[in-house]
Amino acid sequence: MPHTNTTAVIDLDLPGPRISxxxxxxxxxxxxxxxxxxxxxxxxxxxxxxxxxxxxxxxxxxxxxxxxxxxxxxxxxxxxxxxxxxxxxxxxxxxxxxxxxxxxxxxxxxxxxxxxxxxxxxxxxxxxxxxxxxxxxxxxxxxxxxxxxxxxxxxxxxxxxxxxxxxxxxxxxxxxxxxxxxxxxxxxxxxxxxxxxxxxxxxxxxxxxxxxxxxxxxxxxxxxxxxxxxxxxxxxxxxxxxxxxxxxxxxxxxxxxxxxxxxxxxxxxxxxxxxxxxxxxxxxxxxxxxxxxxxxxxxxxxxxxxxxxxxxxxxxxxxxxxxxxxxxxxxxxxxxxxxxxxxxxxxxxxxxxxxxxxxxxxxxxxxxxxxxxxxxxxxxxxxxxxxxxxxxxxDADSLAVHLDGVPTRTTDGAELPLVSASASVKDGAALVSLSNLDAAAERAVVLDLRGREVTGHSGRVLTAPELATHNTPEAPDAVAPVELTAIRPHERGLEVTLPAHSYATVSLTLA
Structure with a gap:
């Protein structure tokens, strides 16, 4: 089972500066x-x-x-x-x-x-x-x-x-x-x-x-x-x-x-x-x-x-x-x-x-x-x-993402957070971007969603079997997005499981 102590708090009703x-x-x-x-x-x-x-x-x-x-x-x-x-x-x-x-x-x-x-x-x-x-x-x-x-x-x-x-x-x-x-x-x-x-x-x-x-x-x-x-x-x-x-x-x-x-x-x-x-x-x-x-x-x-x-x-x-x-x-x-x-x-x-x-x-x-x-x-x-x-x-309005419980790895004398995230809201919908930088371990992230009712969600994920996987004329879709199905209801919003070395987006429909 993935580790589940990473939380992303997002106030959906507090838009910030617009992302050009x-x-x-x-x-x-x-x-x-x-x-x-x-x-x-x-x-x-x-x-x-x-x-x-x-x-x-x-x-x-x-x-x-x-x-x-x-x-x-x-x-x-x-x-x-x-x-x-x-x-x-x-x-x-x-x-x-x-x-x-x-x-x-x-x-x-x-x-x-x-x-x-x-x-x-x-x-x-x-x-x-x-x-x-x-x-x-x-x-x-x-x-x-x-x-x-x-x-x-x-x-x-x-x-x-x-x-x-x-x-x-x-x-x-x-x-x-x-x-x-x-x-x-x-x-x-x-x-x-x-x-x-x-x-x-x-x-x-x-x-x-x-x-x-x-x-x-x-x-x-x-x-x-x-x-x-x-x-x-x-x-x-x-x-x-x-x-x-x-x-x-x-x-x-x-x-x-x-x-x-x-x-x-x-x-x-x-x-x-x-x-x-x-x-x-x-x-x-x-x-x-x-x-x-x-x-x-x-x-x-x-x-x-x-x-x-x-x-x-x-x-x-x-x-x-x-x-x-x-x-x-x-x-x-x-x-x-x-x-x-x-x-x-x-x-x-x-x-x-x-x-x-x-x-x-x-x-x-x-x-x-x-x-x-x-x-x-x-x-x-x-x-x-x-x-x-x-x-x-x-051109969406940025949303602050407050991350808690993010694992780190010491790299080149500095601490590298192994989860990166951002979010925005526009036209009655929000988009949350999540990166799991861990090369080997999947990660569960709780999206603590506040301020607006979420009436629907969907997700996509980009990953591959190997870190160096790339696309070629012979294998043009070796790295291509697919549906992210590992999204479950949680008492604070949603829980998303990110595969190792992956990038995901979660789209939220707002009331």
Missing amino acids: RHVYGHFAEHLGRCIYGGFYVGEDSDVPNERGIRTDVVEALRALQIPNLRWPGGCFADDYHWRDGIGSRDQRPRMVNSHWGDVVEDNAFGTHEFMDLCEMLGTDAYISGNVGSGTVAEMSEWIEYLTRADDSPMAALRRENGRDEPWKVPFFGIGNEAWGCGGNLRVEQFASLARQYSTYVRDHAGNEVYRIAAGASDDDLHWTEVLMQSFGPLDAPADAAAPSAPFQGISLHYYTMTGTWQDKGAATEFSEDEWYLALQKAGFMEHLLTRHGQVMDRYDPHRRVGLVVDEWGTWWNVEPGTNPGFLYQQNTLRDALVASVHLDAFHRHADRVVMANIAQTVNVLQAMLLTDPESGALVRTPSYHVFEMNTGHH
């Missing part, structure tokens, strides 16, 4: 086979496509209701000059993708193709602008090209290239990793550039842009502090007019790995100790959100500035035999639970975290989808299923 659907955002960089062979195969491909965009990829991602897609990078963004990716494809200049494989990029996939992809997905565009090697004028003209409706020079150029109506671009990134591949800048340098470049990313034709300045890596709190100091006063009463600022959000990047940057650990060949170490490293995101949030709170007590975690996920050694610059890795049940731990943290910090983007959507790092270059087959990864199971959290 945008924390379920995605990231597509010109890296390896993410764009070419992932999203885009060209109109002459044998793989079914619309205007060169893979229809199976679009269909799979629409099921996730992905809210936004970040493009063209990443490090690639600060080498990318948008004018190279418009006009007739046979006349577009080539460039060297020096960051990722040192391959030649032909710019076949550019602004029009990306915005076409966003419309097919029904998702918002998050454009990452070039500060590292680009100019202020270049960035200013790009947003004009994308969003202006009249006969301005850039709007006229867009029409010459076949698009009459402007697009909506809600999100624009001001540089990427300016502390590293985006220019190797000191934060004092970049803060001035961020203010300057952001000023010229203008709102055209009713398109309101949320500008996101490139933020810190990991626990670089100084970077966050200097960016916050670059704002005007943010401590006016909460009901006062929002302060005028050149940008509205700052980013944060953090990757989970069990080794060093030189040897990050294997995606599918790992020990039980490495299982726990990966989950402990994933849990460090909670610490980062708290610490960066505390710095932001000192300058912005009313939380008007958003924190955008626009790169996160696992980063393992590439699969043997693949190009090391393409960052192709398999995706196991371990990756799925790394994702669930992150998403729980984002839910708990919904008052500050306005967006997050897992890296990356197809064929790169912790991908949602893998495409087989030989057969053309599409594989949904275990991480994909966590995102699909969590769609009920999109």
Whole structure:
């Protein structure tokens, strides 16, 4: 019998900050086979496509209701000059993708193709602008090209290239990793550039842009502090007019790995100790959100500035035999639970975290989808299923989950809680997410449900026989959600038995 002293107290009638659907955002960089062979195969491909965009990829991602897609990078963004990716494809200049494989990029996939992809997905565009090697004028003209409706020079150029109506671009990134591949800048340098470049990313034709300045890596709190100091006063009463600022959000990047940057650990060949170490490293995101949030709170007590975690996920050694610059890795049940731990943290910090983007959507790092270059087959990864199971959290009001009796394991000198949970409420229903991080033992969790009557429930669970189980073209559903039947009435609500190494969601119908 499972151990039954873990309790999750949830006050269903006390909603907290809203969980923005945008924390379920995605990231597509010109890296390896993410764009070419992932999203885009060209109109002459044998793989079914619309205007060169893979229809199976679009269909799979629409099921996730992905809210936004970040493009063209990443490090690639600060080498990318948008004018190279418009006009007739046979006349577009080539460039060297020096960051990722040192391959030649032909710019076949550019602004029009990306915005076409966003419309097919029904998702918002998050454009990452070039500060590292680009100019202020270049960035200013790009947003004009994308969003202006009249006969301005850039709007006229867009029409010459076949698009009459402007697009909506809600999100624009001001540089990427300016502390590293985006220019190797000191934060004092970049803060001035961020203010300057952001000023010229203008709102055209009713398109309101949320500008996101490139933020810190990991626990670089100084970077966050200097960016916050670059704002005007943010401590006016909460009901006062929002302060005028050149940008509205700052980013944060953090990757989970069990080794060093030189040897990050294997995606599918790992020990039980490495299982726990990966989950402990994933849990460090909670610490980062708290610490960066505390710095932001000192300058912005009313939380008007958003924190955008626009790169996160696992980063393992590439699969043997693949190009090391393409960052192709398999995706196991371990990756799925790394994702669930992150998403729980984002839910708990919904008052500050306005967006997050897992890296990356197809064929790169912790991908949602893998495409087989030989057969053309599409594989949904275990991480994909966590995102699909969590769609009920999109734009729902967070609910505090008070856990008691959670077992722990000492890992890398820290205590790892072996149960993670979060919850939300929306439209007369609640969704509870539960992760059992124990590699070997099942766990019973009592849901102590208070404040509203629960009139119905159902559950789904994601697990597999082995910790490293993953999906392949030959076994596409080795890790896939099934009905969770181990839910029983309890005097305090419900008792849920979670299999070892599993992720589950419990949906509640409320009176």
